[in-house]
Each structure stands twice: as structure tokens, then as C-alpha cells.
Amino acid sequence: MSEGKDLIRCDACPVLCRIRDGRAGACDRYANEAGTLVRLDPLLVAQRTLDQDGAMVPFLQSTDDWDGSLVAGAESFITGVGATTTYPDYKPAPFIVASKANGVDMITVVSEGIFSYCGLKVKIDTDRFLGDEQMAVRCEGEQVGHVSTAEYGSQMLALGGVRHLTGGSKKEGTVTCQAMLDLCQGKAVELTVDEGAGVFVQAGQAPIV
Template identity: 60%
Template sequence: MCYIAEGRAGACDRYANEGGKIIRCDPLTILDRRVAKGDEIKPFLAADWDGRTASGADVVVSAIGAGTTYPDYKPAPFIVSREIEGVDCVTVVTEAIFSYCGVKVKIDTDRHLGRETAQVRSDGEIIGHVMTSEYGSQMLSLGGVDHLTGGSKSEGRKTCDALLRLCNKEAVELAIDGGSTVIVQAGAPPIVDGTPEDRMRVGCGSATIGMFASQWKGLVDEVVVVDDHITGVVSEHQAGKVIDWADTGIRILGHRSTPGRYFRVAAPGMGWGGTDIDDPLSILGSWREAKGARPGLSLLMVSTTGEHSAYFVLDDDLEPKAQPMPTELQQSVDLIAQNCEPASCTVLFMGGAGGSLRSGVTRNPIHLTQSVQREQTRVTVGGVPAYVWPGGGITLMVDVAQLPDGAFGYVPTPALVAPLEFTTSRAEYVALGGHETVIRALDDVLEAGGEYGADSRILGGAE
């Protein structure tokens, strides 16, 4: 029901008017493992592929460029049969229109991006919120039907635009209320307030002590690993006790948890260990001589990434004074940095494959849902295996970095359009009430194409 002028593309950039006929701008995409193009494509019927030729699983028809089932009473654009390892299989291919969709973003950083539940904006419009932090990463939830269709037209459009660019592996700048501005791109390091992140933390302060305590013993009298979540003190920590680390009389200004583990030593921020401090000594109280403090006692303070470190020695008044870092201690700091993984952004597309699109697969849609839940029908997105959530419906997630470029589209509803494939045996497909009369052989699809012509593109991965 869209109007497209002669020689122009539609608002969705997916269809155009050529000579009075609607054509598909992006052709049907075929994933061919036998064609070496440099990009690794994982055929969705051979997820455990080890690089060797596997009969029947070399060529698959993805849903990229296939078109939709809209209006949904009709069968999916392509229902393809082929034999795989002696089994007659059917793959139903459609580009699904997702009004109920969004992305979950994992940002590898200890920097404070914003408080939990803080609103996230793109180009001034609220498109999501900050989720709970995970181990060395900040999490965002973006999109969803309320932002796409429940607010103003501008909010819906800006949300759809940000989701589309994120899913197509483009860089998107996000501003967090009361927090930072971060540039997110799937597979790339995050850029926080203009500074690219280099590494994840090796662990929390407590875990860092557990990993490196034995390597510090004999080199330094005390080690404090500064961390926004759990700051560690080696002389008090169980790891230190096991190797007979002597008490030092140190006092930490924080909330003591179990021995050697402290919470809330500072507020979250962009400084040491994801805190707001620039001076690590600000988290220390007065040293206690009765508990082991003495002049000449040495102290290493280090962050969980090794990015920040400092060496101190107590003077006659038991005040820590900065000293040059000994070479052997610098090596341990470098070892922390070496054990940190590179920082990256992960973008997971999440959508509910429910509603009427299921009628493009079967005349009785509940049967498809039940078959997916029984794992008799496999769900993929652009050829990539999707994680299907337990419980009702077909709620799926997929890592967009694994998909071919340009796999996602949109419609002005606004909603995202994502490639979706359902694969099962022919016997199961018939049993769930599938559109058996329009099943086509793979060779026929490759030769004749579909409703919008026979154009196709082939993407391949090296053997």
C-alpha cells in the first residue's frame, strides 16, 4: 500500500519502481561456503562446521532480500526443500517485520556510563535505558515497542533509525542522562566521552588478588586493587592468608564485606578502577601501628586493568610517600594489562517472532511455535543460529556481528525488518500444517527467483 514514484525507491529503501513494476533493491542472498570471498559465513544448517565440505549444507537461501509475507495470509516468499545428509528438509524464508524488537548492547568498560535505569538518548530522543552492570561491562536496553510506537513520531523514528544502524554494524552515538556519551558499534571498541576504550578489566579487585597474590609476595608489603565494585586488600584477603601474608595495619575507607573485600570505596566515575578518584590515597585511612604498620612499609596500588598504578613507602609518620615503581612490580602491573581482553561492543538483536508472520509458515501458527519450543524447528536470522528464549512465543536473540552487512531493513511503521528462517524436516513441516503445495526445490529457487525476479547475490566464506 506504499506509493513509489517512477524511478524512485520507497521510504524503506527495500523496494523501488522500475518501469511501473515493483522490484527488490537488495536481491535474495545466498550463502555459499564454497565461494571464497574472505568473509566467514556460518551456514545455519551446519553450525558445527569444521571447515570441510559437508554434502547438502554448502548452499543455503537466507531471508536477506527475500521479501515479506505481508499481507500475512499468504505463504512466505520462499519455502525451499533440499536434502541434507539423507534427510529431506524444508527452510521457510521471510523478512519479518518486527514492531516488538530492540537491541541489547554490551559495552566492555569499567567507566561509569550512567546510573542503572538512566535514560539513553539518540539525537535527543529517549530510545532506551541503562541495565544492570555485568562483569567488566555496562549493559544497555534499547528500542522496544513502547519507544517505537508508544511515544511521539520523532521518538519512534529516532529509535528505529538507531536500531537499524546498530543492527547493520554502524557507529551510533548515545547520550546517557546524567552520565556519559558513548559511541557504540558492533565489534568495535566503545568510545566514552571521546576516549576509545582499550581493554576490559582482568577481574574485580578481589579476583585480581586471587590471581596475582603469589606473584606479589616478597616484592611488596601490601597491595590494594582499586575497583568501583569490589576493592581488594591482599594482606586481609583469604588469598593472602593462605600464603602467610603479614598484616600491615592498613585501613580502607569503604564498606567492608568479607576479609580483604570492600564495597563503595568511592563513587562510580572515569578514574581509578571505574571510580571517581584520581588520587588512590584518598580511599585510605590512617595506618595502625599496632596492626603492623611501620616506617619503610611498601605499598602497591593498582587498578583492575593495570591502567593506573602507583608505588608508595611509609615514612616515619606512617604517611605513604610516592616512590618510583620498582621494575619487578611494574612487570606485575604489565601482567595485569596483558590478561585484560580487548574492549568491544556487542549488539544483540532481540525480537518477538509472533503475530501473523507465522501464518506464512503454517496455516495453524501455534504449531510452529510449539515445534520451535520442542527444538524440532530451528530458527536462524540471516543464516546465523538464534537463541530462542524459553517460555511462550518465539522470542529470539542474535549477535548482529555474525550477519552479512546490510542484513536489516525497516518500514516506516516504524519497525525493523529482519531476515528470518525456519528449518525443519519435510515430515515435521507437513505435520505442523505447512504450505506443502508451494514448497520449491533449491535449484528452482536459484534459477527462477521469486515474486520480484530472479536477482540474487552470493556471499561465501573461505574453505
């Protein structure tokens, strides 16, 4: 939507950024290119990686002989990465995929969870005290989350979320993002809890408190 000279308003999410020519909106997903709102991040990340012979994680390899599943292994699989707007969605997904399966028309509507809203719930099994509920959890001195309610005898950390990813300083956002990426990739991450303990956390490994 045009907002006067050099300015357009992105209406892809409730933030409604007013974006100058040549600049991107707050989420870096949309930009103003000579008065036109354009999408910045590729919608077909997996396909581009495939086209460039990039590394891919094998997926549904054993389904080639499967005869009746909703998702056939040999066909493209719609993931929803880069597909729509924001959370919570207040308008329909802008990308809707049509295909035919055994003569039947199929419509796939996919949703996207953008990274600025992502968070992790980390379950830590230890008898050692990590920190009181609500206390800040830090990585490299930046707050990346807080101690959440204990569950099933385990201490829980809530990491990430929009306030740490985009609501604080740039460093806070970068450190939060990196800590979550590292944890999701099975790497060890050192965390500290205010007025509590320091802990090395790694998926599948015992915590080192």
C-alpha cells in the same frame, strides 16, 4: 497492485506504500519500475560476494566429515537474508527453497528480519551510575535508544528499533544505524545518557565511563 496512473501499491508489508514510477517504497526494498513492483536489494548477497571473490567469514568448515546433520557443510546454507516481508509477518515467506537430501524432499522456508526493525540490547557491567531508567541514550547528539531495566546487577541499554531508525530525522536514523553496526563489528562507540554519564562501549572490553 495498480493504484492508477504511475502509482502502484506495495503489499509486501502492512505499510502498504503507494509508490510512483521510478521511486522506492519507505523501506527501500521495493520500487516501482515502469509499473511493476520490483525487489531492490539482492536476495543472494552472500553468493554474489562469493562469485566476486569477496571476503567471506568461514562458516561450518569442520563439518565436511559430518554424516547426519541437518545442514551439510559442503552445501549451500539458507540464511534467510532478504527472504521475506516484514515483522510481524502477516503473509507467508515468498521464497521457499526445495532440495533433496538422501532421496528425501526437503523444503526450507526462510524469514527475514529487515534492518529498520533491528535493535540491540547492551549489557554494561559497571558500578558507576550511567543514567536513570527511561532516559535517552545519544550518539553524536542523536537519540539512538534509552536506558532499559537493569538486569542481574548490570545496567542495560536498549538501542535502535524502528522509531530511531526510520521514525525520526534522517540523521537520527543514520547515526543509530552506524552505532549499531559499529557495536556489532566490535568497534568502540561513544554514548551519552541524558542527565547521566558518557560511556565508551565496546564488545568484550570494559566500559569507560
